Every structure is written in C-alpha cells, then in structure tokens.
Amino acid sequence: MKVRKLTLAGLLIALGVICSAFYIPLGAAKCFPVQHMINVISGVILGPFYGLGVAFCISLLRVLSGTGTLLAFPGSMIGAFLCGLLYMKTQKLHMAYIGEIIGTGIIGGLVAFPMATLIMGKEAALFAYVMPFMISSLGGATISIMVLNVLRKTKVWQEWLTCLSK
Numbered sequence: 001m002k003v004r005k006l007t008l009a010g011l012l013i014a015l016g017v018i019c020s021a022f023y024i025p026l027g028a029a030k031c032f033p034v035q036h037m038i039n040v041i042s043g044v045i046l047g048p049f050y051g052l053g054v055a056f057c058i059s060l061l062r063v064l065s066g067t068g069t070l071l072a073f074p075g076s077m078i079g080a081f082l083c084g085l086l087y088m089k090t091q092k093l094h095m096a097y098i099g100e101i102i103g104t105g106i107i108g109g110l111v112a113f114p115m116a117t118l119i120m121g122k123e124a125a126l127f128a129y130v131m132p133f134m135i136s137s138l139g140g141a142t143i144s145i146m147v148l149n150v151l152r153k154t155k156v157w158q159e160w161l162t163c164l165s166k
C-alpha cells in the first residue's frame with residue numbers, strides 16, 4: 001500500500017515540477033494552477049498527509065530550481081492538507097474544492113504575508129496575497145474537480161482506490 005501511494009505521490013510531484021514552467025504572474029506572486037490541481041488530486045486520492053507531502057516536495061523543488069519562490073510553501077501545503085482533510089471527513093469532492101480554496105486562497109494568502117515581509121524582505125499589505133492565491137486556487141481546483149468527476153465515472157477511479165488500498 002505504501003509503495004503504491006509513494007509511487008503515485010512521486011508521479012504527481014514530477015508532474016508538478018515539470019509543469020512549473022507554466023504560471024500566471026499576478027502582482028508579486030506567481031500563480032500555478034497546475035499546483036492547485038495536483039493539491040486536490042493528491043488530497044482526494046492519497047489523503048491529507050500525502051497531499052501535504054506532495055505539495056511540500058513540489059514547492060521545494062520549484063524553489064531549488066528557480067521556478068518558484070518561498071511563497072509556494074504556505075499556500076500549496078495548507079491547501080493540500082485542508083483539501084484532503086475535508087474530503088476524508090465528508091467523501092465529497094465539493095468539500096475538497098472548498099478546502100483547497102480556503103486553505104490556499106485565504107489561509108495560505110495570509111500566511112504568505114509574514115513570509116514575504118520577514119523572510120523575503122518584501123513590503124506587502126496583510127491581504128496582498130489573498131486575491132492572487134485565491135484566483136490561482138480557483139482555476140486549479142476547478143480543473144481538478146472536472147478531472148476527478150470524469151475519473152469517477154470511469155473504471156479508473158475504482159481501480160485507483162482498489163490498488164491504493166491493497
């Protein structure tokens with residue numbers, strides 16, 4: 001079971017790092033809708049702790065490769081964890097969607113403020129990152145819910161759940 005989950009997590013990390021070249025500049029933040037899509041997919045399929053780990057690894061690799069900033073950490077990690085937690089408790093995709101948007105857009109945007117001002121030395125208002133993070137998470141979470149809804153209607157969804165539970 002752990003090997004399969006780790007393998008899927010590794011594939012999602014690779015996808016996140018490869019797609020990190022695609023971003024939308026919004027003010028001082030770089031918004032990565034693919035990151036948020038992966039947050040929801042990993043949170044739903046693998047659970048909140050694996051989702052958090054996937055988000056951390058993608059953020060770390062993006063920072064180390066120069067395609068991301070330290071602001072990649074708070075939004076993606078909080079969003080992935082909250083998304084996975086809400087889905088685990090409710091088994092409803094719309095709750096995962098809400099978890100990603102609240103976790104990344106609101107909580108992550110607020111946590112980014114002290115990171116930007118204290119660690120990165122940038123001047124920013126308290127809510128400066130909420131709107132860009134919210135827009136990015138809305139796009140990525142919407143794409144992920146569409147993908148997961150399609151997968152649910154096919155045998156792929158059941159195969160994944162069966163495979164990961166062994």
